[in-house]
Amino acid sequence: MLTFHSMPPLSAKHRNTLEGFSSAQIAIITEEKACKQVVAAAGSGKTRTVIGLTRFRFESGLERAGRFLILSFSRKACGEIRSRLPAQLHDAVEIRTFHSFCYRRLLELHPTLSRSSFRILEEEERNRFLYKILREHPDVIGGIPFSLILKSRETFYEYFPELAMKTYRALHAYKRENDLLEYDDLIQILLWGLRRQESWALHMKSLYDMILVDEFQDTDPQQLEFLLRMNSPRLMVVGDDWQAIYSFRGATVQPFLDFKKLFPRTVLYPLTENYRSLQPIVHGGSGIIKHSSRQIRKKVKAVRGRGPNFPVLSFALRPGEEPDFVRLIEQHDVVILTRSNFRRDLWIAAGFPENRILTIHRSKGLEFPVVLLDVIGGWSGETFLSDEEIRIAYVGMTRAENLFCCLHRPVYPEQAMERTVFEVLFRPICRPEVRDGLSGLLEQEAQYRDHDA
Known part of the structure; x- marks a missing residue:
């Protein structure tokens, strides 16, 4: 079980800067450690904490402009960090995806590529x-x-x-x-220089005093080797093993699980307060992720409490009923998440607005007042429920803020993987609901949101 760290004494100036942060977030922001691993549960304010740490370190004179590197795994994540960082720090902090970082450094420093037109x-x-x-x-x-x-x-x-x-x-x-290179070629060339300790690569290592890696649960072996060989004076990684869902891109959760073995100086910091979802959704998410065999175990608490105590729901859809269901929900502010693009296309064909339906992978990092999770089709495997499929189900559920409903078939073929997904992960935590009951709860959620606003 994860434990919290004591908070150091703060000056009046810093207390003002850190106003609104929890004690767990303040410990991450203020404690001076060579290597930090932040285990940030869904909805725990990790991006806000990253921004807070960056501001604190520059305001305290702990960092020099141009020597602080933030890496993430998507342009979307980099864009969010950049948009939330104070304007006066935009030139002081380098924020890039791994691929963008490799491209820029090779273009500037590599003895051959810097002179080529690749x-x-x-x-x-x-x-x-x-x-x-x-x-x-x-x-x-x-x-x-x-x-x-x-x-x-x-x-x-x-x-x-x-x-x-x-x-x-x-x-x-x-x-x-x-004269073409692929993105994977870029990191291979970079690693080759680091392995051989070539002068341009050693110069690159000297450019940074701190490296911060966001969404580290989505790393791959090459990116892990990059961090090991960079050997930054200060390193912080942020992520959540419960949300590692990109193995199809070559990512693996194992470096996150083994981080303390790989970087022995590591101090581990938990963020386990969920500011996004009401308690029934947080509790339901814990009921899903407990089935994962490889994880850093943590107890997540809903800061928003139980609210109106909306139940976590399930709703049975027969084949061909999607157009009728769209008419039931189309007037409400809901989002449908699907496991596959096939099911997404089917909902669009049934009349549901295209901008309100995403695959689970596309929804990662987002949040919505009401989530209807379609678990019909698209799951990998035949009978064995993998850890990654469990995590995908968890990510889908934890996008919801107020109300969650699992959409499933009333009857499944005996060996269907979607049957295992529903019966093992969702049936134990969801209350079955009928058409009128679901419509009423959607109305109640809309009223609650209006009142809460």
């Missing part, structure tokens, strides 16, 4: 080139979708070794002839 091979151009090769071999791949074949290089080589070798050799030649 450009990035974007996904659309890459796919266009590879699809052209695959179209020439219908006798080999049959009717398998090209996107599925190219999803995993290892699987491609396993099932179609000769075609895979020909395809990637052609891609390599195309990149060389056109």
Whole structure:
């Protein structure tokens, strides 16, 4: 179980700067440690804490302009941090994705690339080139979708070794002839310089006094090696193992779980107060994530309390009932989350507004007053419920602020994975609701929100 750290004495100036932060957040912001791991539960104010720490360190004279690096795994996350950082710190703090960081440093420092006119091979151009090769071999791949074949290089080589070798050799030649690099090439070149301790890479290491990594649960082995080899004087990583859902991009939760072994100086800080969701949703989320076998266990508390004590709901949808259900909910401010793009497209075809329906992966980092989570279809596996699928279900549920409802089938085939998802994860925590009951609760939630505002 995670424990809190004592808070150091603060001056009157700092007490004013830190007003509104919890004691757990203040400990993260003010304690001077060489290496910090922040385990931030959903809705616990991690971005606000990152902003608070950055402000505090510059206002206290602990950091020098241009020597503080913040890395994240998406442009969206970088944009949010930048938008919330005071304008006077925009030039003092470097905020980048890993790929953007690699691109900029290689362009500035690498002895060859800094003088070249290389450009990035974007996904659309890459796919266009590879699809052209695959179209020439219908006798080999049959009717398998090209996107599925190219999803995993290892699987491609396993099932179609000769075609895979020909395809990637052609891609390599195309990149060389056109002075192209992929994003993964950038970090490989960077790591090669760090491994060989080349002068330009050693200079890069000297540029930063502190590195802060956001969403660290989504790291991959190359990004982990980068942090190990940079060996920054001060390092802080922020994330939540319960929300690690990007293994399809090569990310793995293991570095987050093993962080203290990898960086022995680490002090671990928990953020376990949820400011987003009412207690029934927080409690329900804990009921889902308890099924995960690999996790940092923590007890999350809902700061907003129980509110009107809305129950966590489930609603059974028969095949073809989606258009009728849309008519029931379309006047309410609700969002539908789906496990698959197929189900998203089906809801759009049923008349639900496109801007109010997202896949669970697209919803990460967002929050909504009412979430209807469609668990029909799209889950990986046949009978075994993986840790990642459990975490995906948890992320979907914890986007909700006030009211949550799981949409499921009344009857499933015996071996359907979606049956396991519903019966193991959601049936134990959800109260079944009928049409009139759900409509009434949506009305109550709207009234509660108006009153709360």
